[in-house]
Amino acid sequence: MAYGLQLKALKNNSMNKAIIGLGSNINPQENIAKARAALADQFTVVAESTFIETEPVGYTDQDNFINGSVHIETGLAQEALKAKLRQMEDELGRVRSEIKFGPRSIDLDIIVFNNQIIDDDFYSRDFIKNAVLELIPDLEF
Numbered sequence: 069m070a071y072g073l074q075l076k077a078l079k080n081n082s083m084n085k086a087i088i089g090l091g092s093n094i095n096p097q098e099n100i101a102k103a104r105a106a107l108a109d110q111f112t113v114v115a116e117s118t119f120i121e122t123e124p125v126g127y128t129d130q131d132n133f134i135n136g137s138v139h140i141e142t143g144l145a146q147e148a149l150k151a152k153l154r155q156m157e158d159e160l161g162r163v164r165s166e167i168k169f170g171p172r173s174i175d176l177d178i179i180v181f182n183n184q185i186i187d188d189d190f191y192s193r194d195f196i197k198n199a200v201l202e203l204i205p206d207l208e209f
Contacts, residue, residue, distance in 0.1 A: 083141040087180040094173040096134035111140040117199035126169030137199040
């Protein structure tokens with residue numbers, strides 16, 4: 069029996085941990101719910117932050133966003149996870165526009181990967197930082 073427990077522990081240690089930022093301002097309640105379900109279907113969800121309404125950044129002539137983050141475990145490497153998230157956005161109906169910070173049905177971004185901040189928006193957008201720190205309060209940055 070102890071041998072089985074050790075194998076499970078080894079398996080969990082080989083998993084990558086990531087914080088995925090979620091955002092939407094097109095039917096945000098519906099699209100965030102679909103994205104959360106898709107993440108739970110594809111990965112092990114460890115925890116979710118509070119989701120809050122935020123004002124748009126950059127291009128401001130649009131509706132407010134709903135933003136939050138999800139802590140997942142995955143066997144995927146960082147670049148493979150990034151590609152998978154982009155595929156999930158497409159499957160969830162995201163249309164990529166020429167306006168960089170324009171309206172979107174869903175946005176899935178890796179903010180933290182294995183306790184390393186990889187998205188610079190963490191430093192400039194308090195709602196991202198707060199969502200991440202809600203999930204990993206002892207994150208060093």
